[in-house]
Amino acid sequence: MRADPMLPTPYRVAERVVETHDSATLRLEPVGTALSGARPGQFCMLYARGIGEVAISISDAQPGGSLVHTIRDVGAVSRALHDAGAGTTLGARGPFGTNWGLESAAGHDLVIVAGGVGLAPLRPVVLGALARRGDYGRVVLIAGARGPDEFLYRDQLAQWATGDDIEVERTIDRPTSGWDGPVGFVTEPLARLSVRPDRTIAFVCGPEPMMRYSANVLIDKGVPAGDIRVSLERNMQCGVALCGHCQLGPLLVCRDGPVVDYATAGPLLTVREV
Amino acid sequence: MREDLARFPVLHGLTARQRAEVAGVAHEVSFPARRRIFDEGENARSCWLIRSGQVALDTDVPGRGPVIVQTLGPGDVLGWSWLVSPRRWHFGAVTLQPVNAVELDATRLRELADADPALGYQLALGLFEAVLSRLQSTRARLLDVYGSPRAR
Amino acid sequence: MNVVLDRAGLDELVDVLLADGYRVVGPTVRDGAIVLAELDSPAQLPAGWGVDVEPGRYRLRRRDDAAVFAHSAGPQSWKQFLHPARQRLFTDDGPVEEAPVRYAFLGVRGCDLAAIATLGTVLRGSAYDERRAGLLVIAVGCTEPGGVCFCASMGTGPAPGPGYDLALTERLDDRDHRFLVETGSDAGASLIERVVHRVATPDEVDDADTAVRAAAGRMGRQMPSGDLRALLRESRESPHWEEVAQRCLTCGNCTMVCPTCFCTTTEDVTDLTGEHAERSQRWASCFELDFSYLHGGSVRTSGASRYRQWMTHKLSTWYDQFGTSGCVGCGRCIAWCPVGIDITAEAAALAAEGPRDA
Numbered sequence: 205m206r207a208d209p210m211l212p213t214p215y216r217v218a219e220r221v222v223e224t225h226d227s228a229t230l231r232l233e234p235v236g237t238a239l240s241g242a243r244p245g246q247f248c249m250l251y252a253r254g255i256g257e258v259a260i261s262i263s264d265a266q267p268g269g270s271l272v273h274t275i276r277d278v279g280a281v282s283r284a285l286h287d288a289g290a291g292t293t294l295g296a297r298g299p300f301g302t303n304w305g306l307e308s309a310a311g312h313d314l315v316i317v318a319g320g321v322g323l324a325p326l327r328p329v330v331l332g333a334l335a336r337r338g339d340y341g342r343v344v345l346i347a348g349a350r351g352p353d354e355f356l357y358r359d360q361l362a363q364w365a366t367g368d369d370i371e372v373e374r375t376i377d378r379p380t381s382g383w384d385g386p387v388g389f390v391t392e393p394l395a396r397l398s399v400r401p402d403r404t405i406a407f408v409c410g411p412e413p414m415m416r417y418s419a420n421v422l423i424d425k426g427v428p429a430g431d432i433r434v435s436l437e438r439n440m441q442c443g444v445a446l447c448g449h450c451q452l453g454p455l456l457v458c459r460d461g462p463v464v465d466y467a468t469a470g471p472l473l474t475v476r477e478v
Numbered sequence: 479m480r481e482d483l484a485r486f487p488v489l490h491g492l493t494a495r496q497r498a499e500v501a502g503v504a505h506e507v508s509f510p511a512r513r514r515i516f517d518e519g520e521n522a523r524s525c526w527l528i529r530s531g532q533v534a535l536d537t538d539v540p541g542r543g544p545v546i547v548q549t550l551g552p553g554d555v556l557g558w559s560w561l562v563s564p565r566r567w568h569f570g571a572v573t574l575q576p577v578n579a580v581e582l583d584a585t586r587l588r589e590l591a592d593a594d595p596a597l598g599y600q601l602a603l604g605l606f607e608a609v610l611s612r613l614q615s616t617r618a619r620l621l622d623v624y625g626s627p628r629a630r
Numbered sequence: 631m632n633v634v635l636d637r638a639g640l641d642e643l644v645d646v647l648l649a650d651g652y653r654v655v656g657p658t659v660r661d662g663a664i665v666l667a668e669l670d671s672p673a674q675l676p677a678g679w680g681v682d683v684e685p686g687r688y689r690l691r692r693r694d695d696a697a698v699f700a701h702s703a704g705p706q707s708w709k710q711f712l713h714p715a716r717q718r719l720f721t722d723d724g725p726v727e728e729a730p731v732r733y734a735f736l737g738v739r740g741c742d743l744a745a746i747a748t749l750g751t752v753l754r755g756s757a758y759d760e761r762r763a764g765l766l767v768i769a770v771g772c773t774e775p776g777g778v779c780f781c782a783s784m785g786t787g788p789a790p791g792p793g794y795d796l797a798l799t800e801r802l803d804d805r806d807h808r809f810l811v812e813t814g815s816d817a818g819a820s821l822i823e824r825v826v827h828r829v830a831t832p833d834e835v836d837d838a839d840t841a842v843r844a845a846a847g848r849m850g851r852q853m854p855s856g857d858l859r860a861l862l863r864e865s866r867e868s869p870h871w872e873e874v875a876q877r878c879l880t881c882g883n884c885t886m887v888c889p890t891c892f893c894t895t896t897e898d899v900t901d902l903t904g905e906h907a908e909r910s911q912r913w914a915s916c917f918e919l920d921f922s923y924l925h926g927g928s929v930r931t932s933g934a935s936r937y938r939q940w941m942t943h944k945l946s947t948w949y950d951q952f953g954t955s956g957c958v959g960c961g962r963c964i965a966w967c968p969v970g971i972d973i974t975a976e977a978a979a980l981a982a983e984g985p986r987d988a
Binding site: 210 | 896
């Protein structure tokens, strides 16, 4: 690989917000030149100096070249990124990949299903829909998490829930006390939803089994698989379709994804170890 | 009531005539929020088709207090234990919000099913579907898909 | 225009290239194999050496003639020069700049020529473009198929396809030892002008063409007929993969010797003080256990899934990703597999299974 596409652009952590016990949201400002505008659904390769890079979805694009990424500590690199405090210099490459295509969903109802940290790549979809609310019909967000303290963006979720613009249902997996909201897997409120299958676009993101189960519920309701968009994840090293790691059958997830429609993704996700 | 009973998934397989018979053992009810509908261990004499609002299934865990294991919402059937012995509730049920529902007399419903096996079969299939769906979601929750790989 | 070089002419060709400052890479004898290496002199060419190649077996042997290019399926390919096994990408001082290199490749077979082009499509936009831009290619047509070759059924040989500057066909008989030369570019044409040669007679041209075409009919193996891309796509859930897994060691030899395998892994390191960081890239293999690692575990852990990934990519999903097949029929994977797994036999086994129930 020529060095340049693999050379990170320096970004400084301008703000760090703790989301949960293992997730934090970083707002990054360019040190010098900024990367070009990231669209919802895309990702950047974030570099922790000397440790490595991981692919992290955009979780809110802001003007002026800043990048916002919510990072969960699951490994050596993500830990370093997650722990990075204000003033730390990181590197970023990108943005890469396909986007959620919110504009193409104009005139439709939007059903947004988020599992765990899957809410991070979907937040820009919610914000985009709210910014041009008149373009869309009904907008429903169903967010699932392990427990009440594990939702990302809790204040924002509460704010959206009390407003009139979108319908929000939060549901938790684990039996708990001190929570008087829904308890059940994210597919349960989804199954109760009445949808207009001929004018619904669904955006689904979370652990792969959760996406499969959610997609099945939507398909049972008559939503065409091609109108269900999922965000896929695979091992990424280069982000620019040169290293081969992110293959999922015929797809290079860094180039043909991460956003893929379920008509394409479904048959691949249902074969073990593809 | 018979027409809009068709909207409940558990009764989808019934004919209009069969639904009319079920309507005959049903009546509308309303509960305010935070009303306990039944307690764990009580005899299971009714079931409810939820029209609106949210119901929590809970159990008492000493040291943790009442723990909600599942919530149900519009379209769901509240109460399955009436169908088979020992016909006692395994969990408690309490409303989290004001709830409107159709309450069915379980004893009379079972009599209907004994007298008309075709109706009984469709009812059982509808209940089975509800249980299957709930089991699948419960298994999904057991997978702990949102858990951190660090913890595994 | 066809010309003929004699044996001394071949040596002269190498000398001219060296004098022009090219780094000339060609076959040499080393470590019991025909190894591609930089030549200091034409004397290093493997005159009189041949190879016996079978699945899982490769042996050098002395020929009873002095042929220079009568060997195949050596343990490496030209990709080691154009897509190096290890590359530093950047350090704290910035990107690592490569001094431009002018390679002259001598002895590129049809299969390998196709592989160079295939990699060019895959790695377009990377440093591969520059390395290939400065490349001079002297291809050779094969007249003796190797023991594991199947280039004919992959459409890449035995005659080299487009992309060479010069193409040689070696002929060794009672008359003499000569090389028929075809020009493929202006660079090739001006090069051959500077080496003693004579115009080929029509008989000589015919003889060379015939020999190469005849080689196509003497291949020891071939892919099953039919649409391989569709076959592999439909075979994802075949029980055959478990069967291969009984044999495959997932050692990754096939990916190392394959001229089109291109996967790499990036490595970020610091020195012991932590003050200096750098990134490099090294060849990777989809057979590595953590090739598909994704928070907590790998997607493909079983040997069956990793073999399926390699073969399906090579023959099928390569089309979806890059528009061509990934396989050029060189046979190296068959020769260098320690257990002799033969990709053509595996494809035939899948084809024999017939249509699967949905």
